[in-house]
Amino acid sequence: MGISDRKEREKQEMKRLIIDAAMRMFVEEGYEKTSIRNIAEKIEYSPGTLYLYYKDKDELLYEVQREAFGRLYEHFLEKAPSKSPWKRLEQIMHAYVNFGLAHPDLYDLMFIIRSPMKTAEEKGDWLNGEACFNYLVQCIQECIGRKLIRYTDGRTAALSLWSMGHGLVSLNVRCRLKVMHISEEDVYKGIETAISEYLKLIKN
Amino acid sequence: MGISDRKEREKQEMKRLIIDAAMRMFVEEGYEKTSIRNIAEKIEYSPGTLYLYYKDKDELLYEVQREAFGRLYEHFLEKAPSKSPWKRLEQIMHAYVNFGLAHPDLYDLMFIIRSPMKTAEEKGDWLNGEACFNYLVQCIQECIGRKLIRYTDGRTAALSLWSMGHGLVSLNVRCRLKVMHISEEDVYKGIETAISEYLKLIKN
DNA sequence: CAAATATAATGAACACTGTTTAGTAATGCC
DNA sequence: GGCATTACTAAACAGTGTTCATTATATTTG
Numbered sequence: 001m002g003i004s005d006r007k008e009r010e011k012q013e014m015k016r017l018i019i020d021a022a023m024r025m026f027v028e029e030g031y032e033k034t035s036i037r038n039i040a041e042k043i044e045y046s047p048g049t050l051y052l053y054y055k056d057k058d059e060l061l062y063e064v065q066r067e068a069f070g071r072l073y074e075h076f077l078e079k080a081p082s083k084s085p086w087k088r089l090e091q092i093m094h095a096y097v098n099f100g101l102a103h104p105d106l107y108d109l110m111f112i113i114r115s116p117m118k119t120a121e122e123k124g125d126w127l128n129g130e131a132c133f134n135y136l137v138q139c140i141q142e143c144i145g146r147k148l149i150r151y152t153d154g155r156t157a158a159l160s161l162w163s164m165g166h167g168l169v170s171l172n173v174r175c176r177l178k179v180m181h182i183s184e185e186d187v188y189k190g191i192e193t194a195i196s197e198y199l200k201l202i203k204n
Numbered sequence: 205m206g207i208s209d210r211k212e213r214e215k216q217e218m219k220r221l222i223i224d225a226a227m228r229m230f231v232e233e234g235y236e237k238t239s240i241r242n243i244a245e246k247i248e249y250s251p252g253t254l255y256l257y258y259k260d261k262d263e264l265l266y267e268v269q270r271e272a273f274g275r276l277y278e279h280f281l282e283k284a285p286s287k288s289p290w291k292r293l294e295q296i297m298h299a300y301v302n303f304g305l306a307h308p309d310l311y312d313l314m315f316i317i318r319s320p321m322k323t324a325e326e327k328g329d330w331l332n333g334e335a336c337f338n339y340l341v342q343c344i345q346e347c348i349g350r351k352l353i354r355y356t357d358g359r360t361a362a363l364s365l366w367s368m369g370h371g372l373v374s375l376n377v378r379c380r381l382k383v384m385h386i387s388e389e390d391v392y393k394g395i396e397t398a399i400s401e402y403l404k405l406i407k408n
Numbered sequence: 409c410a411a412a413t414a415t416a417a418t419g420a421a422c423a424c425t426g427t428t429t430a431g432t433a434a435t436g437c438c
Numbered sequence: 439g440g441c442a443t444t445a446c447t448a449a450a451c452a453g454t455g456t457t458c459a460t461t462a463t464a465t466t467t468g
Binding site: 032111112113114126129130133150151153155156158159160162163164165166167168170171174175176177178179180182190191193194197198201202 | 236315316317318330333334337354355357359360362363364366367368369370371372374375378379380381382383384386394395397398401402405406
């Protein structure tokens with residue numbers, strides 16, 4: 001049945017078309033400000049058509065997130081490849097923060113926005129987010145195993161390291177660092193410094 | 205002119221009526237899901253009336269934030285009153301995190317939501333948020349002065365401490381800690397542990 | 409090949425949203 | 439009491455996510 005194969009292929013192509021447009025627009029304009037109608041217009045289809053491929057806007061975001069987490073994971077593989085667990089930990093932390101600072105709107109979609117946790121719960125898994133987190137966890141386990149860091153509990157270490165990174169990036173993304181009255185450049189430097197200092201602190 | 209005094213007083217009472225209803229509803233239902241119409245209905249006025257007292261929804265949020273930051277500041281004064289800078293730093297950090305965990309929706313309004321930074325810029329200042337931040341900064345300055353912590357730069361210390369606290373709370377508020385697959389109770393314990401461990405690390 | 413059927417896409421409709429404004433009711437002033 | 443000012447409202451506008459009956463297209467069947 002080559003015909004239903006083609007149908008399936010076309011359906012997938014259509015989903016790609018939609019998701020690509022959605023991602024671009026989410027990143028450029030933000031999730032809230034991007035409407036189904038806008039996306040439909042961009043790909044020259046009627047709004048209703050999107051609902052034949054994705055059940056609601058939430059699912060659209062869910063899919064975009066999967067893509068984004070995939071990219072972060074790639075970013076980790078590229079920027080944090082060291083065999084040495086400690087070096088890799090340093091690389092991971094800097095890679096994480098740099099990713100967040102370089103793609104603030106993507107970061108927003110992935111780690112700050114509220115929406116798609118409903119869909120995520122339904123679908124059971126938490127997309128490629130899990131892979132990203134595990135990349136950190138596994139590195140930490142190695143570090144603890146070889147007593148390279150002062151933390152002894154992996155859970156606490158993972159939570160702390162992630163929180164530090166996320167705290168720095170998200171305060172910046174949501175403009176809360178304004179209270180510090182420093183220029184944008186200095187914010188970047190400050191964040192890098194904070195990460196480095198924190199790593200120094202936890203190093204054994 | 206007692207009559208214009210009364211007018212002014214009535215105006216302020218009206219603003220209070222609105223802001224109180226708004227705050228309650230923002231906290232109970234979330235900012236996005238609370239509509240001007242809902243607020244108007246609750247206080248038994250027409251939607252348009254709200255615009256005679258606040259120029260838009262943003263300004264409503266701005267005002268609610270001011271209130272919320274006031275409460276956080278009170279919370280600091282109550283829970284972090286120690287004369288000893290180091291003890292006070294510990295108290296501040298735990299107070300901050302506990303505030304966030306106890307009032308997740310308020311925390312959301314204050315530190316995560318995107319909206320009212322426009323209004324904030326217009327109004328110039330950043331509400332009582334500044335006071336809260338300064339309470340931390342001043343404490344850190346004392347700690348550094350007496351060499352009680354390993355950080356030597358106040359900016360970096362403030363940024364790091366705040367980011368750690370905010371990271372922990374906001375990952376929880378926005379449900380990202382789901383990747384860790386732990387119960388809500390253990391999340392609370394984990395966050396407390398992370399804070400304590402971090403304080404241990406920075407202690408001189 | 410033509411008719412019947414299954415699929416895909418649409419456009420209008422629904423119930424919302426924030427916001428503006430013309431018109432109305434109530435109040436203060438002379 | 440009559441005029442002017444203020445306070446309020448109802449309706450309208452342009453937008454949102456989502457659903458659904460209808461139409462156009464493509465496939466299968468007789």
